[in-house]
Amino acid sequence: MTTPPTPQQPQAQPQQPQAPAPQAAPQPQQAYAGAMAAPQGPPAMVPAPPPAPAAPAPPSAWQQAMNNAYTSPIPIKKTNLGHALASEWTKIKSVRSTVWTLSIFLLLVIGIGLLAVANTQADDYRDVPFTVPAFFGLMLGQICLITLGVLVTSSEYGTGMIRTTFTASPQRHRVLAAKALIFFAVAFVASAGSILLVGLMASGAHSGPEAGDVPWAGTVLKGGLYVSLLGVLALAVGSMLRHSAGAITTMLGVVLVPAILPGFLGIWESTQKLGEKMADYNAINSLAKIFRIDGIDSSTGTSQLVLLIVITAVAVVSAFALLEKRDV
Amino acid sequence: MIELEGLTKRYGEKVAVNNLTFTVRPGIVTGFLGPNGAGKSTTMRMLLGLDNPTAGDVRIDGKHYAQLKDPLKYIGALLDAKAMHGGRSAFNHLLCLAQSNGIPRARVHEVLDTVGLTAVAKKKAKGFSLGMGQRLGIAGALLGDPEILMFDEPVNGLDPEGIHWIRNLMKSLAAQGRTVFVSSHLMSEMALTADHLVVIGQGRLLADTSMADFIRQNSRSYVRLRSPQRERLLDVLHQSGITAVEAGGGTLEVDGTGPERIGELAAQHRLVLHELSPQQASLEEAFMQLTAESVEYHAHADHQGPGDAAAGRAPSGGPPPGQAPGQAPGQAPGQGWGSGWQQPRKGN
Ligand SMILES: Nc1ncnc2c1ncn2[C@@H]1O[C@H](COP(=O)(O)OP(=O)(O)O)[C@@H](O)[C@H]1O
Numbered sequence: 004m005t006t007p008p009t010p011q012q013p014q015a016q017p018q019q020p021q022a023p024a025p026q027a028a029p030q031p032q033q034a035y036a037g038a039m040a041a042p043q044g045p046p047a048m049v050p051a052p053p054p055a056p057a058a059p060a061p062p063s064a065w066q067q068a069m070n071n072a073y074t075s076p077i078p079i080k081k082t083n084l085g086h087a088l089a090s091e092w093t094k095i096k097s098v099r100s101t102v103w104t105l106s107i108f109l110l111l112v113i114g115i116g117l118l119a120v121a122n123t124q125a126d127d128y129r130d131v132p133f134t135v136p137a138f139f140g141l142m143l144g145q146i147c148l149i150t151l152g153v154l155v156t157s158s159e160y161g162t163g164m165i166r167t168t169f170t171a172s173p174q175r176h177r178v179l180a181a182k183a184l185i186f187f188a189v190a191f192v193a194s195a196g197s198i199l200l201v202g203l204m205a206s207g208a209h210s211g212p213e214a215g216d217v218p219w220a221g222t223v224l225k226g227g228l229y230v231s232l233l234g235v236l237a238l239a240v241g242s243m244l245r246h247s248a249g250a251i252t253t254m255l256g257v258v259l260v261p262a263i264l265p266g267f268l269g270i271w272e273s274t275q276k277l278g279e280k281m282a283d284y285n286a287i288n289s290l291a292k293i294f295r296i297d298g299i300d301s302s303t304g305t306s307q308l309v310l311l312i313v314i315t316a317v318a319v320v321s322a323f324a325l326l327e328k329r330d331v
Numbered sequence: 332m333i334e335l336e337g338l339t340k341r342y343g344e345k346v347a348v349n350n351l352t353f354t355v356r357p358g359i360v361t362g363f364l365g366p367n368g369a370g371k372s373t374t375m376r377m378l379l380g381l382d383n384p385t386a387g388d389v390r391i392d393g394k395h396y397a398q399l400k401d402p403l404k405y406i407g408a409l410l411d412a413k414a415m416h417g418g419r420s421a422f423n424h425l426l427c428l429a430q431s432n433g434i435p436r437a438r439v440h441e442v443l444d445t446v447g448l449t450a451v452a453k454k455k456a457k458g459f460s461l462g463m464g465q466r467l468g469i470a471g472a473l474l475g476d477p478e479i480l481m482f483d484e485p486v487n488g489l490d491p492e493g494i495h496w497i498r499n500l501m502k503s504l505a506a507q508g509r510t511v512f513v514s515s516h517l518m519s520e521m522a523l524t525a526d527h528l529v530v531i532g533q534g535r536l537l538a539d540t541s542m543a544d545f546i547r548q549n550s551r552s553y554v555r556l557r558s559p560q561r562e563r564l565l566d567v568l569h570q571s572g573i574t575a576v577e578a579g580g581g582t583l584e585v586d587g588t589g590p591e592r593i594g595e596l597a598a599q600h601r602l603v604l605h606e607l608s609p610q611q612a613s614l615e616e617a618f619m620q621l622t623a624e625s626v627e628y629h630a631h632a633d634h635q636g637p638g639d640a641a642a643g644r645a646p647s648g649g650p651p652p653g654q655a656p657g658q659a660p661g662q663a664p665g666q667g668w669g670s671g672w673q674q675p676r677k678g679n
């Protein structure tokens with residue numbers, strides 16, 4: 004990228020007369036190494052300054068003071084989103100929890116998918132797409148993406164890393180944007196990729212005259228998009244709550260409560276309508292719709308996907324709004 | 332150059348930082364001294380734009396932290412040795428920081444070498460000792476080769492070799508013309524590293540002075556006396572124009588007169604002395620005296636620490652020189668804000 008900076012001899016001298024000369028050169032091992040090695044060795048033994056008449060520069064004259072100040076040989080670059088993306092990519096791939104949750108996700112979707120492929124016949128696919136075997140794994144696997152999404156943001160608060168992060172990148176919105184983009188890319192590649200793989204296996208094993216010709220490219224994209232957005236929602240919730248356990252619990256509630264509650268809501272007349280909507284739009288049923296479990300004539304889950312896009316957008320906007328003003 | 336102006340931070344009822352105004356200049360090590368809970372870390376977090384001030388302003392070369400386009404190359408900070416993800420290796424921790432500021436990867440190896448962590452670069456940070464975590468934090472601060480460096484209690488958890496190392500590091504960084512701002516709750520530590528001293532207690536500025544001035548004003552030497560003929564001794568001293576101060580436990584303290592002269596006087600008047608010893612008040616004592624009223628977390632053990640001993644002293648001669656304690660904070664440096672430390676205090 005850049006050439007190693009060259010030593011700058013003049014900087015070895017103390018700039019302020021009253022700066023005490025270091026008693027001894029710092030130990031070699033601790034040399035402010037490489038680029039900063041300039042003051043090493045003899046130059047560090049600065050001759051004691053003549054009896055200092057020097058009053059420190061008046062505080063107001065900082066511009067003046069800065070003329071003597073240290074300037075780094077490392078080239079200055081204005082930071083941008085590209086830097087933040089590179090940094091977040093390093094972060095996400097350099098912790099084991101990411102690798103584990105993604106591995107479990109892939110194992111669930113592909114593993115359960117393969118089991119389903121092995122236990123189905125061609126005529127099972129008359130009315131449903133070849134990607135249906137992936138649906139069963141995704142129902143469980145979405146929990147992994149939710150966990151990963153939460154951890155991408157909240158783990159930085161839990162560990163205190165967030166202070167280091169925001170010190171390095173005071174443009175907080177850029178950090179959150181980079182996190183969301185990197186996470187979304189990872190989640191989408193993993194989910195769409197694994198759905199595609201399962202679909203290819205199923206069609207390879209079972210395509211033939213008995214299987215219907217249900218189009219399934221859309222289920223790869225929509226299915227991948229749905230669970231990835233769920234993960235982005237989790238990421239936004241993690242950023243707002245700043246607490247891993249709390250955020251994961253909240254997200255499990257978001258996924259499970261609308262799937263369980265309709266059973267109760269159906270008891271009373273007044274809540275029946277709400278119960279039906281919940282039954283229609285909960286995450287598990289939404290995935291089922293996307294994978295056209297109910298057959299070829301049913302909806303393709305577009306309205307469910309749109310609802311999730313809206314909810315995720317609201318959560319992400321709120322996360323951005325909360326991010327700038329809060330103390331960390 | 333860091334400029335604080337009326338910087339204030341309130342957490343609910345609690346005023347953590349109270350109207351701080353001072354300047355941190357380049358080319359020297361500025362020590363930021365205060366007891367636990369004085370507000371040092373809070374001040375530093377506001378400086379880095381992490382916490383929002385309730386009032387006031389802090390600028391770095393005239394800019395707010397968030398306006399810095401290349402912050403790591405401008406200011407490097409060690410806030411908390413634990414401010415990192417334990418599951419990430421030292422190398423990757425530094426790499427993601429470097430990438431966020433477009434700093435070349437080779438620089439990561441350099442700073443790891445500088446802090447002596449090359450051998451454990453691939454190890455997870457959670458396995459690090461406090462001292463190693465501290466070194467990794469310092470590596471992060473040095474990453475951008477910044478002109479301003481800020482360390483919050485950097486010697487915490489370091490072994491003696493590490494402490495020695497960081498002292499020299501700070502001095503050499505300042506000697507290169509950088510601004511070095513380092514906090515500590517230990518006067519002795521500051522005395523060894525800092526050229527300039529900013530003291531706070533309960534969020535308030537108590538002193539802003541050069542280290543040399545602080546030492547000159549506070550390293551008082553005196554003579555301690557014990558005698559069974561205390562009253563007569565006091566008379567004799569008084570007649571010779573020597574002021575003795577009662578220091579509890581039946582001892583007297585005399586400033587500005589050598590033990591030789593006092594011994595000779597006692598001999599002339601055939602007085603028995605049980606003790607005649609030259610003493611040196613420590614800077615630590617001066618610091619404790621200065622912050623005595625603002626210490627937040629008192630231990631309630633019933634023993635006489637040096638600060639308590641000083642506080643329990645009652646005058647028995649003329650009024651000692653120096654200012655009354657409890658002066659308005661923020662007075663100009665070098666006005667002898669600390670010289671009132673030998674005065675009596677009302678209770679503790
Ligand atoms: N986030 C916070 N919420 C509430 N009080 C806080 C917070 N941070 C610090 N404080 C309080 O502010 C005071 C100053 O704390 P701090 O800056 O950490 O002191 P120091 O670093 O000098 O030991 C303490 O009383 C502390 O309890």
Ligand SMILES: [Mg+2]
Pocket residue numbers: 368371372373483484
């Ligand atoms: Mg602190």
